[in-house]
Amino acid sequence: MNSKTSFDLKGRVAIVTGASRGIGRAIAIGLAREGVSVVVNYVSKGAAAEEVVSEIRAAGGEAVAVQADVGDLAQHERLVGAAHERFGRIDILVNNAAMTRREPFLDATAKAWDETMDVNLKGIYFLSQAVARVMAAQKSGKIINISSVHDVRAMVNNSIYNISKAGLVMLTKSLALELAEKGIQVNCVSPGAILTDDTRPRLADPAYRDKVLAKIPSRRVGEPEDVVGAVLLLASPASDYITGTTLYVDGGMLL
Ligand code: NAP
Numbered sequence: 001m002n003s004k005t006s007f008d009l010k011g012r013v014a015i016v017t018g019a020s021r022g023i024g025r026a027i028a029i030g031l032a033r034e035g036v037s038v039v040v041n042y043v044s045k046g047a048a049a050e051e052v053v054s055e056i057r058a059a060g061g062e063a064v065a066v067q068a069d070v071g072d073l074a075q076h077e078r079l080v081g082a083a084h085e086r087f088g089r090i091d092i093l094v095n096n097a098a099m100t101r102r103e104p105f106l107d108a109t110a111k112a113w114d115e116t117m118d119v120n121l122k123g124i125y126f127l128s129q130a131v132a133r134v135m136a137a138q139k140s141g142k143i144i145n146i147s148s149v150h151d152v153r154a155m156v157n158n159s160i161y162n163i164s165k166a167g168l169v170m171l172t173k174s175l176a177l178e179l180a181e182k183g184i185q186v187n188c189v190s191p192g193a194i195l196t197d198d199t200r201p202r203l204a205d206p207a208y209r210d211k212v213l214a215k216i217p218s219r220r221v222g223e224p225e226d227v228v229g230a231v232l233l234l235a236s237p238a239s240d241y242i243t244g245t246t247l248y249v250d251g252g253m254l255l
Contacts, residue, residue: 003237004237004238004240004241005237005238006236006237006238007034007232007233007236007237007238008034008035008236008237009031009034009035009036009092009232009235009236010034010035010036011035012031012035012036012037012091012092012235013036013037013038013039013083013087013088013089013090013091013092014028014031014036014037014038014039014090014091014092014093014094014235015038015039015041015079015080015083015090015092015093015094015131016028016031016038016039016040016041016094016096017041017070017079017094017095017096017097017127018041018042018043018070018096018097018098019038019040019041019042019049019052019094019096020040020041020042020045020046020048020049020051020052020065021042021045021048021196021197022194022196022197022198022224023096023146023191023194023196023224023227024041024094024096024097024146025048025052025224026223026224026225026227026228027094027096027146027224027227027228027231028040028052028056028063029052029055029056030225030228030231030232031092031094031231031232031235032056032059032061032062032063033059033061034232035061036061036091036092036235037061037062037063037086037087038056038061038062038063038064039063039064039066039079039082039083039086039087040052040053040056040063040064040065040066041065041066041067041068041070041079041097042065042066042067043067043068043069043070043097044067046065046067049065049067050065052065053065062087064082064086066078066079066082069119069123070095070097070119070123070124070127071099071115071118071119071122071123072118072123073122073123073126076123076126076127076130077130079127080130080131080134084134089134089138090131090134090135090138090141091135091138091140091141091142091235092141092142092143092144092235093127093128093131093135093141093142093143093144094144094146094231094235095124095127095128095143095144095145095146096146097119097123098119098120098146098161098164098165099115099116099119099120099161100116100158100161100198101115101116101158101160101161102157102158102161103157104157105157105159108159108160112160113160116160116161116164117160117164120161120164120165120167120168121164121167121168121171124145124168124171125171128143128171128175128186131143132175132179132182132184135179135182135183135184136179136182136184138183139182139183140183140184141179141183141184141185142184142185142186142187142234142235142239143175143179143184143185143186143187144186144187144188144189144231144234144235145168145171145172145186145187145188145189146188146189146190146191146227147165147168147169147172147188147189147190147246148161148165148190148191149190149191149192149248149250149253149254150162150165150166151165151166151168151169151188151190151246152166152169152190152254153254165190168188169188169190169246172186172187172188172244172246173244176243176244177244179243180243180244185234185239185240185242185243186243186244187234187239187242187243187244187245187246187247188245188246188247189227189230189231189234189246189247189249190246190247190248190249190250191222191226191227191248191249191250192216192222192248192249192250192251192253192254193212193216193221193222193250193251193253194221194222194223194224194226194227195221195222195223195224196224199221203221209221215253216250216251216252216253217251217252217253217255218251218252219251220251222249222250222251226249226251227249229249230247230249233247234247
């Protein structure tokens with residue numbers, strides 16, 4: 001059988017940032033179901049991360065919860081070290097954790113800019129560098145960045161987030177270009193509206209929900225699990241010739 005067409009992920013090791021809740025949680029559980037050992041990262045909700053680890057172990061998988069703020073470069077070693085010490089290698093990095101600050105442009109502050117960019121761009125850039133050094137030595141690896149439809153479509157009162165996600169697309173292309181010859185592929189998965197702790201309060205408002213649904217040809221808000229298939233594809237050998245690209249998972253929202 002040609003390994004180029006394989007979706008087999010058994011025995012791989014992944015770090016998933018922001019895996020205690022929402023989309024990151026679904027990705028961690030989805031990878032583990034395919035036989036991947038997972039470092040479940042969180043920033044403050046340790047109990048939620050431990051629940052994800054328990055769910056993975058109960059299903060026969062391997063996982064460990066590791067606290068680290070992606071926006072603090074000094075904490076990255078905890079993630080890389082945990083993957084190495086616990087599982088011996090790193091095959092997949094899913095940069096999922098991100099910050100959103102919803103405020104009008106005229107009220108935006110430099111503090112909000114710095115805090116958002118520290119996590120959404122600087123943190124991802126340097127965590128990817130630390131992990132890519134390990135992957136380069138292994139001569140293979142997959143970096144998957146969770147962006148957003150707002151990397152191409154501006155969202156009102158969310159300019160800093162929009163800009164960070166647009167930057168993430170270029171981060172993806174730039175890293176993909178330099179890492180391709182080292183056997184490392186770097187891609188983005190950009191979700192549309194997904195029901196998570198972040199979006200649930202606003203989507204509970206029927207008027208807002210109807211406005212969102214009107215923009216989605218599939219006529220439903222996505223579940224975190226809707227994002228997992230794209231990540232599994234981009235983590236697997238079947239996508240070894242795909243790099244620097246962005247896959248939109250949005251029920252057709254951008255159409
Ligand atoms: P969420 O439900 O709010 O969960 C956020 C996760 O990120 C939590 O696990 C949180 O950890 C972690 N986190 C936050 N800041 C962190 C930091 N500095 N370091 C490490 N972990 C951190 O988020 P979500 O809605 O699933 O979004 C996940 C990703 O999808 C983000 O990149 C977001 O931009 C993107 N996205 C979401 C949507 C959507 O509709 N939900 C749409 C497009 C794109 P704790 O549990 O410890 O707080």
